[in-house]
Amino acid sequence: MSNVGEKVAAVQERVRQAALRAGRDPDRVTLIAVTKTVPPERVQEAVACGVRHLGENRVQEARDKRPLVAGDAVWHLIGHLQTNKARQAVQLFDWVHSLDRAELAEELHGRAVTAERRLPVLVQVNVAGEASKSGVAPEGLIDLVRLATRLDGLQVKGLMTIAPLAADPEEVRPVFRRLSQLAAEVDSLGLDGVRMEHLSMGMSHDFEVAIEEGATMVRIGTALFGERTAAYARG
Numbered sequence: 001m002s003n004v005g006e007k008v009a010a011v012q013e014r015v016r017q018a019a020l021r022a023g024r025d026p027d028r029v030t031l032i033a034v035t036k037t038v039p040p041e042r043v044q045e046a047v048a049c050g051v052r053h054l055g056e057n058r059v060q061e062a063r064d065k066r067p068l069v070a071g072d073a074v075w076h077l078i079g080h081l082q083t084n085k086a087r088q089a090v091q092l093f094d095w096v097h098s099l100d101r102a103e104l105a106e107e108l109h110g111r112a113v114t115a116e117r118r119l120p121v122l123v124q125v126n127v128a129g130e131a132s133k134s135g136v137a138p139e140g141l142i143d144l145v146r147l148a149t150r151l152d153g154l155q156v157k158g159l160m161t162i163a164p165l166a167a168d169p170e171e172v173r174p175v176f177r178r179l180s181q182l183a184a185e186v187d188s189l190g191l192d193g194v195r196m197e198h199l200s201m202g203m204s205h206d207f208e209v210a211i212e213e214g215a216t217m218v219r220i221g222t223a224l225f226g227e228r229t230a231a232y233a234r235g
């Protein structure tokens with residue numbers, strides 16, 4: 001028996017409460033259902049329950065799954081992207097959250113121009129400096145944003161981060177706060193056409209804290225679909 005509908009409703013309510021607690025408009029927080037390892041039938045169920053945004057961390061999995069999910073869902077690539085998969089990523093995804101290096105920016109730009117698209121991208125920042133995670137270091141962020149801004153195949157929409165796993169989500173509040181500050185720093189440069197409209201931060205165990213710190217997109221898997229197999233546990 002399926003309970004995706006109940007889980008979706010419960011998570012949406014927690015999103016709403018967290019936004020209200022922070023004095024924010026709940027409509028400004030988008031729930032992205034992270035569907036990696038989730039079979040297409042269950043993804044379809046979530047879509048039927050009103051989920052519009054889906055997150056996948058691998059190009060190949062999305063390529064297999066997207067044709068099997070009906071409806072007008074918006075697909076977000078949230079995982080590390082190899083440069084040689086940029087062409088497929090541009091074909092398959094509406095948004096890319098994992099722009100983390102100049103080479104990838106150039107490649108995505110070229111592929112997007114060929115596809116006659118302006119691809120919305122978020123720059124992934126490795127705020128906590130974890131060796132196991134991708135993302136540009138905070139010191140390299142402004143250079144990467146400047147470069148991406150000059151590439152008209154890309155629309156730089158904001159920043160993304162993955163916080164370290166912590167027993168208590170309060171421990172990672174400074175990570176979310178730092179991402180928000182970095183976005184404000186970028187905005188203060190007044191670069192042509194760049195506004196940090198989005199902060200993609202917060203996962204199942206820490207999304208409420210992320211919302212309190214300004215998240216506009218939360219990426220939630222486990223709290224909607226249950227535990228994944230260990231191999232896929234964190235992107």
Ligand SMILES: *Cc1c(COP(=O)(O)O)cnc(C)c1O
Pocket residue numbers: 034036057078079162202203204205219220221222223233234235
């Ligand atoms: C898997 C994944 C998520 C969702 O994680 P949960 O803890 O299951 O909510 C969010 N963001 C990224 C980048 C991921 O790889």
